Amino acid sequence: MKQTLQLTVWLIVTLFLLSACGTVSSNQSADSSHATTTSGTTDKVEVSLIRIVDGDTIKVNYNGQEETVRYLLIDTPETKAPNKCVQPYGKNASKRNEELVENGKLELEFDVGQRKDKYGRLLAYVYADGQSVQETLLKEGLARVAYVYPPNTRYLDSYEDAEASAIDAHKAVWQQDGYATDKGFTGCSLEKNDDVSSDVETEQSDESATNFANCTALRETYPEGVPSTHPAYQQKFDRDKDNYACE
Structure with missing residues (x-):
């Protein structure tokens, strides 16, 4: 009788431990899956x-x-x-x-x-x-x-x-x-020359100089800076590489 009771207790404990392990394993698996699908944020x-x-x-x-x-x-x-x-x-x-x-x-x-x-x-x-x-x-x-x-x-x-x-x-x-x-x-717009030349002529009508020593000198003529299509644009003045100098 005593041996039967001990065997019964042993079986209950074994079943409990197996159940606990399965739960942990399942939770770990779920956490792992969750991690691979929700990395980053869409905020x-x-x-x-x-x-x-x-x-x-x-x-x-x-x-x-x-x-x-x-x-x-x-x-x-x-x-x-x-x-x-x-x-x-x-x-x-x-x-x-x-x-x-x-x-x-x-x-x-x-x-x-x-x-x-x-x-x-x-x-x-x-x-x-x-x-x-x-x-x-x-x-x-x-x-x-x-x-x-x-x-x-x-x-x-x-x-x-x-x-x-x-x-x-x-x-x-x-x-x-x-x-x-x-x-x-690939290719260039057929309107490119007409568009650029008209812009340049308008801007140069007030000031013929297009070469400036630095941004301070350029802003005296063009306070807002100049785009890359402008004749006064120099790449060395475009520090943030946004195709707009001395803004």
């Missing part, structure tokens, strides 16, 4: 717009400081890059970007990877009144999916879907085969 931070730079870059007031924001995962045709022409649909993308970011509350969302690029620009997903600016530009054919550097790929799938819809509809940059490529956009 958004509100910022105020200072100005747009081009189709995929803006300047904002973030935490009390002026910061340049480069949009994650997209690329738009050039309008201000040094030593590059104005590309087709570049001005369209800049104008549409301006329309979007000036529309209501402006927010940034960061991914799990680095928050700044080698030029010191913030890398973020941008929202205007809750609407994804990147996704809108892609859907309208004014941008391509580009600069995909893991782990900053949270919305890559949805962006590629948006791009695919624009390709299927032959919108904007996708109207001409070979213009938008994996390495960027």
